[in-house]
Amino acid sequence: MRYSLPPLNSFRAFECVARHMSFAKAAHELRLTPSALSYQIKMLEEQLQVQLFVRLNRAIELTSAGHRLLPGVEAGLENFSEAVARVKGMDEDNVLVISTGPGTASKVIAPRIYRFMEAYPKIELRISANLKLVDFYKDDVDLGLRFGRGPYPGLQVNFLMEDYLTPMCAPRLAEQMRQPDDLKNFTLLHEDSMATFLNAPGWKDWLRSAGVSHTVWADKGMHFSQIDHAQDAAIEGAGVILGRKVLCAYDARLGLLTNPFDQKIPATAHYMLVGLENSFQKHKCKIFVDWINAELEELCPA
Known part of the structure; x- marks a missing residue:
């Protein structure tokens, strides 16, 4: 033309x-x-x-x-x-751009990014944190680290890890709980980004699995549009979040969060890397795939 x-x-x-x-x-x-x-x-x-x-x-x-x-x-x-x-930049193999959600960026990547930098000092890792869908043909992004279900037509998908949901709160709140029914005395924290998934599990599902849906009102509490904001509120003692294993693992390791009950339910979504097939063949992308797999396995061992 x-x-x-x-x-x-x-x-x-x-x-x-x-x-x-x-x-x-x-x-x-x-x-x-x-x-x-x-x-x-x-x-x-x-x-x-x-x-x-x-x-x-x-x-x-x-x-x-x-x-x-x-x-x-x-x-x-x-x-x-x-x-x-x-x-x-076609011949510059040292810049690696990863797109991911804000929660994954702040709770999984950011606390551990220094380990990548120490291991691979010649690769400049850039994190693009937002919820918008990436156009890998137009956007300057190598891979997307996603929490979802797919499918992603035309893209290669590498499975990383399943996830589950369980109540998480500050240790001082957990000390006041003995059984799931005690949740009726605490604020439930909701993160609404899960609502983008059809039939996404939430507090109603967990309370039903714990047998206390008739005594604890699932819809009460505060709502957040981003999971990391809700998680930070839980750390400060604002209430109890139905936390994701992967996102809560680092804060739990620091002693900022704990799960007062063992009951858990599947998140019905999982972590994956998505991108163009030829992107996965690039040396820098292969390095990141291996690195994030190792980090997730160390963060959340089976």
């Missing part, structure tokens, strides 16, 4: 002037003379047959056409920049 577009430099000039709302500042950033910059804007306006700026006495403003054009130009220049960065 052929594209009939004005020169790229004219778009760069337009974006820079619009960002600064100043021809002088834009000319300084682009290292152009004011006359050369004005000429590029004039040529762009002539090719588009619209006026992009209104020149006032001591200022400029975007016209309605300029306002319509700016978002597309900004997005286009950003895409160009990202594409160039990807091409330049």
Whole structure:
């Protein structure tokens, strides 16, 4: 497909002037003379047959056409920049970008990332922590460390570990509990990110399995959108969380959390690495796969 577009430099000039709302500042950033910059804007306006700026006495403003054009130009220049960065980085095998959820990033990766850095000092590990789905063809991400069920069409999936749910709380609260029915005297902490899974287990399921669903109100308590926030609240004694084994393991090892009861239920989701098949063949990705498997096995031995 052929594209009939004005020169790229004219778009760069337009974006820079619009960002600064100043021809002088834009000319300084682009290292152009004011006359050369004005000429590029004039040529762009002539090719588009619209006026992009209104020149006032001591200022400029975007016209309605300029306002319509700016978002597309900004997005286009950003895409160009990202594409160039990807091409330049094709032969650089030392940068490893892992996408994962905020909870996994803060409770699993962050406390142990120094071990990776010590073992593999030549690899620059970058963690992208968010819940959005990654487009591995467009986003600058090597692998995704996910807690879910799948499927992930078109991607390779490497299973890591199952998980289960059990009540977790600060030790000083656990000392006040003798049986599951005692939970009626404490605040239940809920993390709503699990609700994204169909029929996701929660407090109702655990209380039913413990035989106290008729005495403890499952819906009471505080709700959090992120699991790590709910877990931190539990550490501070705000209540009892239905914690995930993997995410709570590090805090439990530090003595910040404990499980007052042995009863547990399956999380019906598991940890996995996902990505493009060729990504798993890269040396840096193979290293991370081996490392995270070893870390999870050491953190949560079977």
